[in-house]
Amino acid sequence: MRASSDQITDPAELRRLLGEVPPRAVSKERVTLHPRDREWIAATPFLVMSTSDAEGNCDASPKGDPAGFVRVLDDRTIAIPERPGNRRADGYLNILANPHVGLLFVIPGRSQTLRINGRARLVRDAPYFDDMVVRGHRPILAVEVDIEQIFFHCAKAFLRSHLWEPDQWPTDNLPSWARLVKEVQSDVTETIEELEHHYTPANYNAKLYQG
Numbered sequence: 278m279r280a281s282s283d284q285i286t287d288p289a290e291l292r293r294l295l296g297e298v299p300p301r302a303v304s305k306e307r308v309t310l311h312p313r314d315r316e317w318i319a320a321t322p323f324l325v326m327s328t329s330d331a332e333g334n335c336d337a338s339p340k341g342d343p344a345g346f347v348r349v350l351d352d353r354t355i356a357i358p359e360r361p362g363n364r365r366a367d368g369y370l371n372i373l374a375n376p377h378v379g380l381l382f383v384i385p386g387r388s389q390t391l392r393i394n395g396r397a398r399l400v401r402d403a404p405y406f407d408d409m410v411v412r413g414h415r416p417i418l419a420v421e422v423d424i425e426q427i428f429f430h431c432a433k434a435f436l437r438s439h440l441w442e443p444d445q446w447p448t449d450n451l452p453s454w455a456r457l458v459k460e461v462q463s464d465v466t467e468t469i470e471e472l473e474h475h476y477t478p479a480n481y482n483a484k485l486y487q488g
Contacts (some may be wrong), residue, residue: 305434320384329374330370342358344384345384354423358418359419380392389435454476
């Protein structure tokens with residue numbers, strides 16, 4: 278990667294550029310779940326889990342299920358179920374090497390988010406798995422996170438991006454998902470038509486919880 282000629286390398290220089298942290302931004306951090314945090318988690322159908330391996334190689338993985346899919350185990354522990362996917366397990370392999378994770382909880386229509394940072398572990402089974410059944414399927418595994426930092430994040434990024442404002446969305450001129458897969462993956466042998474059928478909402482939805 279080519280380095281910029283005006284690169285910032287010093288923490289003090291960065292702080293001078295950004296300015297001091299407002300007191301409220303410092304004091305909002307917590308280490309245990311507030312009842313409002315629990316409500317937010319219960320209403321969340323989607324989150325992003327960020328991880329890195331021992332060498333610092335990063336991954337950000339989306340996780341989604343019916344609202345409330347993340348289970349609160351106690352005031353400092355939550356559990357995230359795993360569902361069938363592409364089996365790459367990038368984030369999970371990272372957790373085995375480096376347990377630190379960052380989570381961003383997103384509720385459709387809400388421009389604020391809940392952020393949780395902590396230390397994760399993978400569990401094969403637990404009694405609460407029975408409460409995570411969706412369409413008759415128990416989780417494959419779960420990520421338990423011991424909370425080290427939790428706070429609500431302001432709405433500015435979502436407001437700037439107009440994320441929940443359909444009339445402000447850019448025109449979608451991108452190729453279909455099937456065509457993108459065909460063009461960027463050299464080993465795909467299916468035709469565009471076959472891929473289009475595979476990725477139809479009805480066909481894809483039927484396989485959401487199948488391994």
